[in-house]
Amino acid sequence: MNGKYKKVAYYPGCALEGSAHAYSRSTKAVGRKLGLDLVEVENWNCCGAMEVKNIDPKLQTYLSSRVMSIAANEMKFDVVMAPCNGCYHNLKKAEYDLANDPDSVAVVERLSTKAGHETYQAGDIETIHALDWIKHSIGEAGLRERVKNSLAGLKVANYYGCMYTRPRHIFPEKDQGGDSESTLEPHYMDDLLAAAGAEIVAFPLKTACCGGAHTLSDSDTSTKLVINILRAAELNGAEVIATECPTCHSGLEMHQIRAEKRFDIKTSVKIVYFTQLLGLALGLSPRKVGLHENVSDSLPLFKEKGLA
Amino acid sequence: MRPLAEIEARIAELGTAAKPAPAPAVAAAELLALGEEVLCHWIAARGETPTAEKREGFRLLALHRQGAKGEPSFNACRETCRELVYHRNLIVMDPDHPEVRKRLAMAALVANHLHLFIGGKMEVAQLGEFCCSSRPLRAPSGDHPEAPAAE
Known part of the structure; x- marks a missing residue:
């Protein structure tokens, strides 16, 4: 187990303060239950998300x-944890760019000086995802010891989305064999939820596009992509799709409803953050993990399974 | 090449075992070919000639590789291509498996995902490039404003 992940800087990002509040709530609750400390990055800003990157990628790198500069230089942390796939991806991308692209370094130096904070240097901090955080601080064995309500009998399809593993070059720690994450066949969520007792079903679309990019510009294609994901999960017997990306999560939830209205296609698989499932397994109440904040109503299913 | 809408319709037919239903191995091979056709659309739209080569024994994978050159976001469908090959193999290598129809339905979902992703990308440049987009692939580049400088 990695002791340095026991207390980390926490970068929630914008989504976790809005549409993905349940993810933030359950992440914090699980952390407390596991004895892990999260210290929120002070005065954090948007990671640049999708919008800024399209206008100017280097501005996103700066943001x-x-x-990372605040977490590393002002708060003196070695590790920053970002549960949102978009934030996680962007911080990793910035790290890569600052280690490899002198133009990016120049822009970041210029803007940091203007903004009046210390310039971030590549290597000052390690960015991890919530999956890394739990996997490497507690691990499967540690989780098994702490499970109070096993997820046994619950069939789960784990959906990682596109940003957790791509592009591969910004994740040098992945694909290293042993206990490292795989970009081709990610498994950390599978490992953790299986340790909590869940039955993990095969899911060929676990890293496929959720259509988040054009949910506004071409909603029908987004809905069809989501229908495919939901159907693939159901075809393999899943009762729940576990997510770890706010964009994917809200896309699956909203387009599940839209699919019924627009295409008369009904699916019943429930969409839940993996931290919510872990929280239930650790004995937290549905409210503590924010199940009531999801659009997808999974409470009846969890009651039926004796988990709520 | 057939229009993408026709490809989508044929994928749906194969996935639901519409009558007359081809043998599972034949249907799986056709789904793979439909996936190749979708990739050919993407490559042709970029002004290139789709390769006839194979990679790891499959033209689909060679076409994906060709389509991803200079377009990193295209790798967002790399695993979808590999899953299509995997499901085709499952069916072709064991066509009498008791779950072969389920496997075929899954292969069709995977093929359809490839079609939807690439179809969407052909409408909206940079789709899958984490995320959002602004310029339709077919629009003249002059329609897109130059990105402003960082300052």
Whole structure:
């Protein structure tokens, strides 16, 4: 187990303060239950998300670097944890760019000086995902010891989305064999939920596009992509799709409803953050993990399974 | 090449075992070919000639590789291509498996995902590039404003 992950800087990002509040709530609750400390990055800003990157990628690099600079230089953390796939991806991308692209370094130096904070230097901090955080601080064995309500009998399809593993070059720690994460066949969520007792079903679309990119510009294609994901999960017997990306999560939830209205296609698989499932397994109440904040109503299913 | 809408319809037919239903191995091979056709659309739209080569024994994988050159976001469908190959193999290598129809339905979902992703990408440049987009692939580049500088 990695002791340095026991207390980390926490970068929630914008989504976790809004549409993905349940993810933030359950992440914090699980952390407390596991004895892990999260210290929120002070005065954090947007990571640059999708919008800024499309206008100017280097501005996105700067915005992400500022978050890392505060966590590393002002708060003196070695590790920053970002549960949102978009934030996680952007911080990793900024790290890569600042280690490899002198133009990015120049822009970040210029903007950091203007903003009046220390310039982030590549290597000052390690960015991890919530999956890394739990996997490497507690691990499967540690989780098994702490499970109070086993997820036994619950069939789960784990959906990682596109940003957790791509592009591969910004995740040098992955694909290293042993206990490292795989970009081709990610398994950390599978490992953790299986340790909590869940039955993990095969899911060929676990890293496929959720259509989040054009949910506004071409909603029908987004809905069809989501229908495919939901159907693939159901075809393999899943009762729940576990997510770890706010964009994917809200896309699956909203387009599940839209699919019924627009295409008369009904699916019943429930969409839940993996931290919510872990929280229930650790004995937290549905409210503590924010099940009531999801659009997808999974409470009846969890009651039926004796988990709520 | 057939229009993408026709490809989508044929994928749906194969996935639901519409009558007359081809043998599972034949249907799986056709799904793979439909996936190749979708990739050919993407490559042709970029002004290139789709390769006839194979990679790891499959033209689909060679076409994906060709389509991803200079377009990193295209790798967002790399695993979808590999899953299509995997499901085709499952069916072709064991066509009498008791779950072969389920496997075929899954292969069709995977093929359809490839079609939807690439179809969407052909409408909206940079789709899958984490995320959002602004310029339709077919629009002249002059329609897109130059990105402003960082300052």
